[in-house]
Amino acid sequence: MTLHLQATVAERGFDVSLDVAEGQTLAVLGPNGAGKSTLLSILAGLLRPDSGRADLGGDSLFDLTSGHWSPPHRRGISLLAQEALLFPHLTALENVAFGPRSAGRSRAEARASAHRWLAAVEAAELGASRPAQLSGGQAQRVAIARALAPEPRLLLLDEPLAALDVAVAPTLRRMFRTVLAGRTAIVVTHEVLDALTLADRVVVLGEGKIVEQGATAEVLQRPRHPFTAGLAGLNLLTGVRTATGLRMSDGTVVTGAGTGTLGAPAAAAARPSAISVQLDRPAGANAFPVTVQDLEPRGDSVRVRSASMSADISPGRAAVLGLGPGLPVWFSLPEDEVAVYPR
Amino acid sequence: MDRTAFSGLPRWVIAVAIVGAAFVLLPLVAMVTRVNWGGFVALVTSASSVDALLLSLRTSLAATALCVLFGVPMALLLARTTFPGQRVVRTIVLLPLVLPPVIGGIALLAAFGRQGLIGRPLEALGLSIAFSTVAVVIAQTFVALPFLVLSLEGAIRLAGTRYEAVAATLGARPSTVLRRITLPLVLPALLSGAVLSFARALGEFGATLTFAGSLQGVTRTLPLEIYLQRETDPDAAVALSLVLVVVSLVVVGLTLRTAPATRARFTA
Numbered sequence: 001m002t003l004h005l006q007a008t009v010a011e012r013g014f015d016v017s018l019d020v021a022e023g024q025t026l027a028v029l030g031p032n033g034a035g036k037s038t039l040l041s042i043l044a045g046l047l048r049p050d051s052g053r054a055d056l057g058g059d060s061l062f063d064l065t066s067g068h069w070s071p072p073h074r075r076g077i078s079l080l081a082q083e084a085l086l087f088p089h090l091t092a093l094e095n096v097a098f099g100p101r102s103a104g105r106s107r108a109e110a111r112a113s114a115h116r117w118l119a120a121v122e123a124a125e126l127g128a129s130r131p132a133q134l135s136g137g138q139a140q141r142v143a144i145a146r147a148l149a150p151e152p153r154l155l156l157l158d159e160p161l162a163a164l165d166v167a168v169a170p171t172l173r174r175m176f177r178t179v180l181a182g183r184t185a186i187v188v189t190h191e192v193l194d195a196l197t198l199a200d201r202v203v204v205l206g207e208g209k210i211v212e213q214g215a216t217a218e219v220l221q222r223p224r225h226p227f228t229a230g231l232a233g234l235n236l237l238t239g240v241r242t243a244t245g246l247r248m249s250d251g252t253v254v255t256g257a258g259t260g261t262l263g264a265p266a267a268a269a270a271r272p273s274a275i276s277v278q279l280d281r282p283a284g285a286n287a288f289p290v291t292v293q294d295l296e297p298r299g300d301s302v303r304v305r306s307a308s309m310s311a312d313i314s315p316g317r318a319a320v321l322g323l324g325p326g327l328p329v330w331f332s333l334p335e336d337e338v339a340v341y342p343r
Numbered sequence: 344m345d346r347t348a349f350s351g352l353p354r355w356v357i358a359v360a361i362v363g364a365a366f367v368l369l370p371l372v373a374m375v376t377r378v379n380w381g382g383f384v385a386l387v388t389s390a391s392s393v394d395a396l397l398l399s400l401r402t403s404l405a406a407t408a409l410c411v412l413f414g415v416p417m418a419l420l421l422a423r424t425t426f427p428g429q430r431v432v433r434t435i436v437l438l439p440l441v442l443p444p445v446i447g448g449i450a451l452l453a454a455f456g457r458q459g460l461i462g463r464p465l466e467a468l469g470l471s472i473a474f475s476t477v478a479v480v481i482a483q484t485f486v487a488l489p490f491l492v493l494s495l496e497g498a499i500r501l502a503g504t505r506y507e508a509v510a511a512t513l514g515a516r517p518s519t520v521l522r523r524i525t526l527p528l529v530l531p532a533l534l535s536g537a538v539l540s541f542a543r544a545l546g547e548f549g550a551t552l553t554f555a556g557s558l559q560g561v562t563r564t565l566p567l568e569i570y571l572q573r574e575t576d577p578d579a580a581v582a583l584s585l586v587l588v589v590v591s592l593v594v595v596g597l598t599l600r601t602a603p604a605t606r607a608r609f610t611a
Contacts, residue, residue: 072511102515
């Protein structure tokens with residue numbers, strides 16, 4: 001069920017064109033308001049774009065040049081949201097049976113199918129419960145079973161783990177991994193971990209447009225957009241490719257090996273833990289004079305932020321340096337920690 | 344009452360509220376003191392009383408059914424769509440709520456009376472509505488419909504469209520979504536709206552008298568019978584009034600009881 005989509009929504013500045021190959025899972029990342037939910041609503045048939053077309057496995061979902069619009073119930077696309085949204089007046093089993101029943105299956109068939117799907121998400125014992133009696137994790141499991149029971153051709157997941165306890169999220173993440181294997185799906189997420197564990201490819205949206213896309217590992221290791229770099233926990237240094245590395249727009253020169261043609265836009269990513277902080281100018285390349293903006297404790301390290309990049313150092317080191325907001329310091333980055341790539 | 348809850352009400356508010364409650368309660372108590380208990384059973388089981396009571400129950404049930412039949416789609420349309428002139432439509436739909444019932448009766452005569460807009464062509468077909476039991480049901484429906492629309496529209500709005508959207512993506516057609524999701528979710532409001540409509544229909548007087556007249560067994564409902572008896576047999580009027588008060592109390596009690604109970608089922 002290969003998906004092709006091209007759609008615009010002028011009011012929201014949304015203009016996206018993307019493909020998902022059969023059996024692949026696409027992660028959609030992006031800041032709030034980037035258009036992630038708009039994308040899912042358009043695909044599910046809940047929001048009509050101004051223009052565009054989409055088809056799934058050869059069947060047209062909509063084609064606004066000809067005015068064709070397939071309503072949500074005829075698309076075979078299930079949507080699983082952050083909240084489980086189980087129908088409160090039905091039992092868990094009836095919730096799961098709802099899809100097959102709506103597709104015209106007999107009551108007995110629909111119930112049998114619901115039992116199977118509940119078992120598949122390890123919620124067989126919850127069938128008789130009302131949604132109000134379920135915990136968040138249990139409800140989300142039932143919601144997964146309910147979304148899968150109609151055997152959708154495309155599964156849309158809208159931050160499916162965001163509303164859950166940290167304690168139950170790992171179990172469900174594992175379950176999603178099983179569920180998504182071999183299935184055509186789109187997962188909207190804030191969590192880089194979800195993208196890594198669940199998705200084959202990643203699309204990053206920013207202000208309604210795709211700002212970067214590619215294989216998950218590739219995009220996360222070599223981000224081109226500050227949002228992606230932030231998600232991946234990397235410093236992003238952007239500029240123009242030079243013979244020795246890249247030159248940033250403020251004239252800062254970054255030295256390191258890499259790819260790309262001279263003079264072309266380039267980027268380099270650097271781990272905050274690879275950057276060290278000194279009060280005096282260190283010897284060698286990649287020494288950047290910065291001003292400390294703020295300090296943030298992060299587990300066993302302290303993140304030192306400046307306007308352009310961040311460094312992670314030990315609390316002891318931070319104390320020895322006497323760091324505080326407004327203090328001018330030097331950030332230095334070993335050359336072999338810098339990989340330059342085209343942007 | 345929850346003992347730990349802080350109400351923070353000044354005492355004078357409580358005092359004024361008690362006076363208000365007494366104002367409502369006192370006339371009812373006074374009426375009960377006037378009841379001729381010795382002849383009560385005979386008074387309320389006289390042929391004309393039983394006729395009136397049965398007619399009232401029959402017509403009120405029919406009117407309630409019509410209110411549900413037309414009110415549910417109206418409430419859905421008002422809550423879920425936007426169309427030009429929607430505010431005007433809502434105002435007109437709710438108008439019978441504040442209109443003196445006599446005026447409703449006159450309007451109904453103008454529409455369905457023998458010389459009325461629709462009444463005249465119907466008359467030509469041999470169908471006469473005015474001064475028939477059908478007219479009673481029409482009058483009751485006219486005044487009771489806003490109660491159902493009003494309480495249901497609010498509930499539909501409050502329920503939101505999120506569950507319905509999920510149901511649609513699971514493959515449910517719009518009619519299935521309405522039947523299996525929307526209506527069950529607003530069932531408490533639908534029930535209380537229907538009960539209110541029934542109560543309003545049961546108490547209908549002005550529009551019925553104007554549009555349907557007062558013919559025993561045909562259009563003379565309980566309120567009309569009570570008004571008539573008051574002239575000739577005040578004891579019977581009081582006894583029948585008590586019957587209507589009890590029926591109304593049961594109806595209101597049922598609404599108050601079902602509403603929170605159903606809510607608890609969803610949140611327990």
